[in-house]
Amino acid sequence: MSQVIAADIAVEFPIYGTQSRSLKNTFIRAATGGILARDAAQRVVIRALNNVSFSFKEGDRVGIIGHNGSGKSTLLRVIAGAYEPTRGTINVQGKVASMLSISIGMEAEATGLENIHLRGTIMGLKPREIEALTEGIADFSELGDYLDMPLRTFSSGMYMRLAFAISTSVPADIIVMDEWLSVGDTSFYEKAQQRLKAMIDRSKILFLASHDENLIRKNCNIMMRLNHGEMTGLERIC
Amino acid sequence: MSTTRHSNLTLALQDLKSGVCSIYIWPMLGWQEIRQRYRRSMLGPFWLTISTGILVGAMGPLYGRLFGQDISAYFPYLAISLVTWLLISTTVNELCLAFIAAEGFIKQIKLPLTIHVLRVVWKNLIVFTHNLVIVALVLLFYPPPLSLNLLLFPVALFFIVANALWVGILLGLMCARFRDIPQIVASLMQVALFLTPVMWKAEMLGRNIYAAKINPLFHFLEIVRQPLLGGPMPTLSWFVVITITCCGYLAALAVFSRFRARIAYWV
Numbered sequence: 001m002s003q004v005i006a007a008d009i010a011v012e013f014p015i016y017g018t019q020s021r022s023l024k025n026t027f028i029r030a031a032t033g034g035i036l037a038r039d040a041a042q043r044v045v046i047r048a049l050n051n052v053s054f055s056f057k058e059g060d061r062v063g064i065i066g067h068n069g070s071g072k073s074t075l076l077r078v079i080a081g082a083y084e085p086t087r088g089t090i091n092v093q094g095k096v097a098s099m100l101s102i103s104i105g106m107e108a109e110a111t112g113l114e115n116i117h118l119r120g121t122i123m124g125l126k127p128r129e130i131e132a133l134t135e136g137i138a139d140f141s142e143l144g145d146y147l148d149m150p151l152r153t154f155s156s157g158m159y160m161r162l163a164f165a166i167s168t169s170v171p172a173d174i175i176v177m178d179e180w181l182s183v184g185d186t187s188f189y190e191k192a193q194q195r196l197k198a199m200i201d202r203s204k205i206l207f208l209a210s211h212d213e214n215l216i217r218k219n220c221n222i223m224m225r226l227n228h229g230e231m232t233g234l235e236r237i238c
Numbered sequence: 239m240s241t242t243r244h245s246n247l248t249l250a251l252q253d254l255k256s257g258v259c260s261i262y263i264w265p266m267l268g269w270q271e272i273r274q275r276y277r278r279s280m281l282g283p284f285w286l287t288i289s290t291g292i293l294v295g296a297m298g299p300l301y302g303r304l305f306g307q308d309i310s311a312y313f314p315y316l317a318i319s320l321v322t323w324l325l326i327s328t329t330v331n332e333l334c335l336a337f338i339a340a341e342g343f344i345k346q347i348k349l350p351l352t353i354h355v356l357r358v359v360w361k362n363l364i365v366f367t368h369n370l371v372i373v374a375l376v377l378l379f380y381p382p383p384l385s386l387n388l389l390l391f392p393v394a395l396f397f398i399v400a401n402a403l404w405v406g407i408l409l410g411l412m413c414a415r416f417r418d419i420p421q422i423v424a425s426l427m428q429v430a431l432f433l434t435p436v437m438w439k440a441e442m443l444g445r446n447i448y449a450a451k452i453n454p455l456f457h458f459l460e461i462v463r464q465p466l467l468g469g470p471m472p473t474l475s476w477f478v479v480i481t482i483t484c485c486g487y488l489a490a491l492a493v494f495s496r497f498r499a500r501i502a503y504w505v
Contacts, residue, residue, distance in 0.1 A: 008381060013503055014503060014504075076345070077345065080346070080347060080348060081347075081348030082344065082345050082346055082348055082502055083502050083503070084347075084499040085503070086503075096348070098346060098347045098348070100346050101342070101346045104342055104343060104346050104347065107270060107274060109273075109274055109277045110270070110273075110274075118266065118270065121262050121263055122263065122343075122347070122349075123347075126262060127262065143488070169371075204444075205302050
């Protein structure tokens, strides 16, 4: 069973090389960004998340809303397992697909086919599993003979098509996404949206961060509000 | 991150184990780095062989003469020493950047951190294999006495790799936090080339041979080159290397357990 439970998590980024800044002991509240503070050892830290607790189960489609620097991306990275919270615990059960950067692992000098292999391996697939998916990816991306060309010859649109095609072909229980992915020109766009929707429908839990409330209302059934790294609202929507 | 709360040591060991077991990821990343550098070059990675060949070929006769050595004994000694030294020093220098260079990966997806260390080790092992061609050629022209000790060569390589792993975890972590360490290590390794018996032989020190023996790098070189040169089994060196391996892993594990989760915040 897939679930994600966070108990009072906090994430503090240490900032080195700013010791001389006169922050004194006061907190500085900027209009944007996490809270600047000092930790126990008097180092300057950015408190990107603070006191965040939740529990999500299968079927939950969680939309995370907040302005720039409210901690959305940090929270997604905690759920994806890249950052371990500096305080509190998070318990993630299920295979997580991090769609935070869908092209990570791809190389400009390698060919399209090689990149399918590279990206697939980074996403945790075995060579045999990649072989099985390659044809589907090639078909979907409509890149044809370009797959034998180095990635640097691709236009940025083609590049994103390939990254998208690979990343959406790996099944996952929990999907973590920063803003809704949209790639391609008009004809490809529709196809890509369908594929992404299908992938999300097959998944058990979705985390989607956005500053667009309409997008979240359309695709999610739970809305979480973040403000200065604190959860200011958690409501069920339909 | 599962239902039971694991101790930091368990998590560190898990990272180490799943990292080593990710046998599709780190060999691919290491190999990719080599291919990246030599793509569209005709000879590809064999440029490594050629440049090392030129280095050994030029230095052999010169330093042999300078040190008044018999060329047929000195040439193989220099070839093996230089190639092994290149393996050790380049690996150590690149291990400093193991986590820093993998920032993109570390901040986006969950992978065992050990993978980034193994990527560096694997890449350098591939380079070493290419350089080994030079050693083979030199040994063909100046064949050393064969001995059963030759069987210790792969064992010695295994120890080099095993040590690279803990050095990488320790150094990579420290360098991620303190960005001056890579520079310090680089200058130390540069000096170490001259202070370690790489181009010269420990025996040349005469009564002062202890100056070579207190240098741990000397012992790592000895376990690799003595089997190939048909020399006696370097018992002291093996003893030192095995001791360093054990102590190194204990130290690296202690530091890794304590700070593993912080690496993502530092890079």
